[in-house]
Each structure stands twice: as structure tokens, then as C-alpha cells.
Amino acid sequence: MDAERTILHLDADAFFASVEQRDDPGLRGRPVAVGTGVVASCSYEARRFGVYTGMRLVEARRLCRELLVLPGEYPRYEQTARHMLAICAEQTPCVEMAALDDLYLDLAGCGQPEQAADMIRRQIREEVQLSVSLGLGTNKLIARVATREAKPGRQVMVPPGHERDYLAPWPTRVLPGVGPKVESRLDRLNVQRVGEVAAMPRPLLQGLFGRPGRTLHDQSHGIDPRPVEPYRPPQSISRRASFDPPVADLSFLKGMLDYLLERAVSWLRFQGQATRGLTVYLRYGDYETANGRVPLAVPTDKGRDLKEAARDRFERLYGRRLPLRLLGVELTPLVQVDCQPGLFPDPNEERDRRLEECKAAIRQRFGFTSLLSGSDLFLASRLDRDRQNFRLRTPCLTR
Numbered sequence: 342m343d344a345e346r347t348i349l350h351l352d353a354d355a356f357f358a359s360v361e362q363r364d365d366p367g368l369r370g371r372p373v374a375v376g377t378g379v380v381a382s383c384s385y386e387a388r389r390f391g392v393y394t395g396m397r398l399v400e401a402r403r404l405c406r407e408l409l410v411l412p413g414e415y416p417r418y419e420q421t422a423r424h425m426l427a428i429c430a431e432q433t434p435c436v437e438m439a440a441l442d443d444l445y446l447d448l449a450g451c452g453q454p455e456q457a458a459d460m461i462r463r464q465i466r467e468e469v470q471l472s473v474s475l476g477l478g479t480n481k482l483i484a485r486v487a488t489r490e491a492k493p494g495r496q497v498m499v500p501p502g503h504e505r506d507y508l509a510p511w512p513t514r515v516l517p518g519v520g521p522k523v524e525s526r527l528d529r530l531n532v533q534r535v536g537e538v539a540a541m542p543r544p545l546l547q548g549l550f551g552r553p554g555r556t557l558h559d560q561s562h563g564i565d566p567r568p569v570e571p572y573r574p575p576q577s578i579s580r581r582a583s584f585d586p587p588v589a590d591l592s593f594l595k596g597m598l599d600y601l602l603e604r605a606v607s608w609l610r611f612q613g614q615a616t617r618g619l620t621v622y623l624r625y626g627d628y629e630t631a632n633g634r635v636p637l638a639v640p641t642d643k644g645r646d647l648k649e650a651a652r653d654r655f656e657r658l659y660g661r662r663l664p665l666r667l668l669g670v671e672l673t674p675l676v677q678v679d680c681q682p683g684l685f686p687d688p689n690e691e692r693d694r695r696l697e698e699c700k701a702a703i704r705q706r707f708g709f710t711s712l713l714s715g716s717d718l719f720l721a722s723r724l725d726r727d728r729q730n731f732r733l734r735t736p737c738l739t740r
Contacts, residue, residue, distance in 0.1 A: 347454040348569060350476045350484035351429065351461070353422075353442035354493040357413050360421050369528030369685050372405050374398065375413040377585035378666055382413075386492060397628075409451070416730070418444045421469060428464050432457050437569045445481055445539050447569040461717040471702070479504060486515050503728045504563025509536030517521035526550075575612065580605045581669030587626035589664040589710055592725060595652065595717040602651050602670050602730070603714065607671055610697060615640035616672035619647055619655045624667035633658040640676050643693065647672070 352406050353359065357375040362368045362384060372387035374380045380396045390405035402408055422441035429436045435447035458475045464639060465473050473498035476487025486508065491497040499507045513519045513527050513535055526549065532538055538546075539561040546554035559565070570584040580601040588594060598621070620634045635650045651670055659665075703712050710717075710726045725732040 346449060346479055346485040347451075348479065348481050348683075349446040349448055349458050349461075350481065350488045351425070351444040351446065352474050352476075352488045352492070353425065354473075355384050355388075355470045355476055356419055356442035358384040358387070358395050359471050360418055361411050361413065365681065368409060370610065372408045374401055374408055374410050376410070377394075377412055378583065387417060394482055398542055413682070420698075421471070424469050425465055425471070427471070428468065428562055429461060431460060434573055434715055435569050435570060445484070445569045448477075448486030453501065454721060455498055462494075462496060478507075480563070480565035481569070481736075482517065482560060483563055485660060486511060486526065488507075489515070505536075505539060505561075508561065508563050509534065509539065511535050513538055517565075518557045518560055521556070523553075523685065575614075576675060577671055578605050578608050578614075578616075578675065579669060579671040581622065581667060583624075583667040584665060587664030587666045589662075592719055594665060595655070596719040597657055598670065599648055599652055599714060599716040600720060602648055603717070604649055604709065605670055605672055606642065606700065607709070609675070610642050610701065612675075613678050614675045615642040615678050616647070617674050617676065618672070619650050619654070620671045620673070621651055621663055622667065622669040622671065623655075623658060626664040626666055628666070629661075631658055640678075642678060644697070645693070 358373045360370075361373055361375060370386065371384075372390060372392070373384040374387055374392060375382045376398065380392060380398060380401050382394060383392045383401070387401070387408055389404055390408075392401045392405055392408065398410060402410070415576040418441055422438075426436060426438055426444065427654075429444055429446055433446050433448055433451055435449070437445040439445060446461075447586050448454045448457055454477055458477055462473055462475055465471060466617065472494040474488050474491040474493060476484040476489070476491055477496065478487055479499075482503050487497040487499050500514075508515070512533060513627050514524050516535060516538070517638055519527070525697040526599055527533070527538065532541070538557065541558070541561075543555065543558045548554070550557060582601060605693060615636065617640050618634060618636045620632055623631045625631075633654045637653050641647065700712055708719075713721060718730055
């Protein structure tokens with residue numbers, strides 16, 4: 342383990358809810374939840390009543406009768422996250438954005454790590470007016486667990502050489518390799534703490550879990566070689582929209598599917614990537630979910646082909662004919678596009694390429710919704726929109 346390396350993990354406290362409280366002083370000190378249908382984020386005042394992220398709002402309101410529920414606005418949260426990212430980048434160029442409110446920084450060469458962390462925390466509080474929790478350690482695993490101890494609004498540093506002892510009393514689920522299934526198997530062995538996993542021989546863990554058992558053994562000893570990656574090519578691109586109340590209008594749902602896919606393909610092409618598969622996600626009004634995947638033999642970034650595949654999968658998948666709470670598409674796995682021109686380019690493909698470039702230029706200058714397809718026009722007659730998005734009743738989850 343590199344004792345000289347110091348990794349900082351930053352987590353904004355109750356991010357969506359905190360942004361709402363920041364922008365509306367009347368919400369400060371009151372129990373707030375952001376979301377529709379389920380809680381996407383909740384303030385610490387709401388958590389004292391037992392409300393948590395992912396809980397159904399019906400249950401959340403039962404636990405907290407004074408709960409204030411807001412729809413939120415994803416672009417506003419994204420803008421706030423980018424402000425925090427810019428502050429972190431002033432300290433070190435090695436910043437990894439794992440999520441909007443979830444950052445890793447490699448503080449090598451930043452002098453005193455604790456002073457640099459404190460400066461970041463104070464600057465975000467002053468400029469962004471949000472509270473963040475910070476964890477510092479010799480690797481990403483230790484830094485992330487330390488952040489859990491730091492919440493809310495403090496910072497905790499784990500000294501080099503104390504990684505195993507620090508992790509020992511924590512529940513096994515803090516390890517990245519422990520999901521619900523692994524946790525359940527460990528629990529059946531009466532293993533609930535990381536220290537108990539560390540005491541298990543490596544061959545035993547490998548026998549129980551295969552190759553992941555080796556990683557689990559290392560993690561339980563505080564070993565995590567993962568680097569902070571300032572830029573990682575995306576492994577998937579997804580776009581989704583959630584509805585409250587649920588929607589059953591097939592014309593609307595098909596129009597929304599086309600729109601979401603077009604947004605995903607636009608970003609796919611901007612990244613210079615193609616996809617080898619497409620997945621459609623549904624969530625019914627009774628919260629039952631369904632998804633269907635379409636594998637592609639040849640990677641593609643052609644919106645027309647992907648749209649046809651998505652429509653076909655949706656029609657096969659949407660069998661219950663109940664209203665939908667959520668509709669989404671995901672493109673994965675992704676590969677880089679081969680930019681080598683062919684000796685004899687296909688005229689049709691060349692025409693499609695020029696058309697896509699023209700569409701991208703118009704949208705970059707005038708906004709994404711300045712250019713709409715035929716099915717998008719149906720949405721335009723039903724929904725308000727700004728330069729970039731249609732406005733839905735669940736903007737905190739719509740992107």
C-alpha cells in the first residue's frame with residue numbers, strides 16, 4: 342500500500358434536498374423530500390422521522406406528517422455539482438466525478454492533505470452554500486468509509502497503517518464487493534463485521550465466492566489499488582423519465598421513448614462512441630419493473646436503427662397495459678467508433694452522417710428542443726419545454 346498517497350472522498354449532504362433548502366430559505370430547518378412516487382433525496386430533518394432515500398412517498402408521509410415534498414429540478418442540481426467540481430479542480434487536477442454529489446480527489450502534491458480538505462469544505466460552504474462531508478485515507482475504499490463517519494458536514498482522516506483496524510468494526514456492506522447476495526451468505530456464516538471477514542483465510546473466501554473472494558479478502562484488510570480516474574469513458578449511457586401520475590397513453594409513451602433514445606444517441610455520438618446493445622426499462626403504476634435487452638451484432642451509433650430496435654422491444658415488453666411510472670433506455674456496452682474512412686463510402690451512410698452533424702450543430706447553438714422529430718411534436722403539444730428539455734412532473738429524476 343502506498344502510504345504517501347492520500348485520497349479524499351467528498352459527499353454532499355442530502356444533496357437534492359439541501360439545494361432546495363439553500364434556494365428557498367422557508368424550507369430550512371424543516372423536513373424536506375425531493376421526488377415523486379419515491380424519495381430521491383431527503384433532508385436530515387426528515388431522516389430523524391425514519392425517512393430515507395428510495396422509500397415510497399406514501400410511507401414517508403405516514404412517518405412524517407409535516408414532510409414537504411418537492412419535485413426538484415435535475416439541471417439545477419447538475420449546475421451545482423459542476424460548481425463543486427470546479428472548486429475541487431483548483432486544488433488538484435486529479436478529480437473523479439463518480440456521481441453528481443460524489444467526488445474522489447488524489448491529493449498527492451497538495452501539501453498538507455487535511456488543510457487542503459478543510460479549504461475545499463470551507464470554500465464549498467461559502468461559494469455553493471452547501472455542507473459536504475469529507476473522508477481521507479490511503480485509498481478510495483478507506484476514504485469513502487471515512488466519509489460515512491464524517492456525516493454530516495465534518496471530515497475524518499484515517500492515518501496510514503491503520504486501514505485494517507479502522508474497517509474492522511464496520512458492517513460488511515461497506516465493502517464495494519459486498520452486495521445483498523454476498524451479505525446474505527456472510528450473514529448465514531455469522532459474519533457481520535469487516536474484521537470477521539479479514540479473519541477468514543483467503544482460500545476459504547475464494548472457495549465461497551470464486552475470484553471475487555480474493556478482492557473481498559484484500560478489501561477487508563483495507564487494500565484498494567483503484568486509482569482516481571479524472572476521465573473515464575462511459576461504460577453506458579442512459580436516459581429516463583418518471584411520471585406522476587402514471588401514464589397509460591401509448592402515443593405519449595412511444596413519443597417519450599423516441600425522445601429519450603434520441604437524447605442518448607446524441608450524447609453517444611458526441612463521445613465518439615457506438616453501442617453493442619440497448620435496454621428498455623419500465624416501471625408500472627404498482628411499482629413492478631420490467632426490462633428487455635436487444636444485443637447488437639455490430640456496434641452502431643445510428644439513431645434510426647436504435648429507435649426501431651427500441652420501439653420493437655417496448656411493444657414486446659409492455660404487456661400488462663397498466664400506466665407507467667418510469668420509462669428509460671440504456672445503451673451498453675460502448676465502444677469507440679472507428680474514424681478511419683472507407684475507400685468507397687456508402688452514399689446513404691454519408692448522407693446520414695452529414696444529417697446527424699447538421700442536427701448536432703443546430704442543437705448545440707439553439708438548444709436540444711430547437712429541433713424535434715415527428716414523435717417529439719406530440720410531446721410538445723402536451724408538455725412545456727425549455728431550450729434543453731421537456732418539463733415533466735418529476736424533474737429531479739428526469740435527464
